[in-house]
Amino acid sequence: MFSSEVIASFNELETSIYNYICQHGGKVAYMRIRELADETHVSTSTILRFCRKVNCEGFSEFKVKLKMHLAKQEKTAIKSSQHAIVEFFERAFKGDMEEKISQAAALVAKADSVIFIGIGSSGILAEYGARYFSGLGKFSMYIKDFSYPIHSKLRHNSVTIALSVSGENPFTLTQVNQLKQEGSKIISITNNKLSSVSKISDVNIAYYVSEEFFEQTNITTQVPVVYILESMAREIYKLQQ
Structure with a gap:
C-alpha cells in the first residue's frame, strides 16, 4: 500500500501518521478523521494531505483501501x-x-x-x-x-x-x-x-x-x-x- 517512493516523500508529520497506521491499522480502518488527528497529534488537513500522497481523494477512500490491504494480509490456514x-x-x-x-x-x-x-x-x-x-x-x-x-x-x-x-x-x-x-x-x-x-x-x-x-x-x-x-x-x- 505504501511504496518506497511514497514513504520517502513523507515529511515528519506524515511519517508519524504512517508509523501509527502501521502499528494500529485495524483500528485506523474504523476511525473518524478527527479521532486519527487526535491520536497522531496532527491537524485534519495534514491527514488529508497524507491521503492524497497515497493516491486517495480523501480519508474515506483511504480507509477502504486500508481495509482491502489488511484483508490481503490475513493469515491463511497452514496444513499440518x-x-x-x-x-x-x-x-x-x-x-x-x-x-x-x-x-x-x-x-x-x-x-x-x-x-x-x-x-x-x-x-x-x-x-x-x-x-x-x-x-x-x-x-x-x-x-x-x-x-x-x-x-x-x-x-x-x-x-x-x-x-x-x-x-x-x-x-x-x-x-x-x-x-x-x-x-x-x-x-x-x-x-x-x-x-x-x-x-x-x-x-x-x-x-x-x-x-x-x-x-x-x-x-x-x-x-x-x-x-x-x-x-x-x-x-x-x-x-x-
Whole structure:
C-alpha cells in the first residue's frame, strides 16, 4: 500500500501518521478523521494531505483501501506437516517415482562431475544434496551464482541436478539451459512434470504436493525433495559398489 517512493516523500508529520497506521491499522480502518488527528497529534488537513500522497481523494477512500490491504494480509490456514507428508507418500508409491530415482542414480553413477543448482529454499536443499552425495562417496558441488564460471573439465561427462518447486524460476532455467547446451545431462526435481525445467531435463522426478503460500512466500513442504535426494544418493552408493 505504501511504496518506497511514497514513504520517502513523507515529511515528519506524515511519517508519524504512517508509523501509527502501521502499528494500529485495524483500528485506523474504523476511525473518524478527527479521532486519527487526535491520536497522531496532527491537524485534519495534514491527514488529508497524507491521503492524497497515497493516491486517495480523501480519508474515506483511504480507509477502504486500508481495509482491502489488511484483508490481503490475513493469515491463511497452514496444513499440518503430517498432511503434507501423507499426501506425498500416497502418490509416490502409486506412481513411477522409484523408477525415476533409479534412472537418475544410474546417470549420476556414470558421471565424472555432479553439479547441484537451485535458488532460495531449493538452493539450500541443493547445497544439502551436494553434501549428502559427497558423504556417500559421490563428490558433488553446489553452484549458487548462476553466472559462476564452470571449467570445461568439470562440464565434461557431468550431470546437473536442478531443484525447483515451480520449475519456472528464470535463474534456474538459465543455468539449466546453459549447462545442457554445454553437454551436461540434466536431472530435475520439481513439483510437477509440465514445467519448463522439467521439459528440458533428461530425467525429471516430480513429487506433486499442494503448493502453499504464506504472505506471498512459497512455503510448500520440501520433505519430498529430501526423501528423493537421500534415496538417489543411497542408490548411487549401491551402484558404485
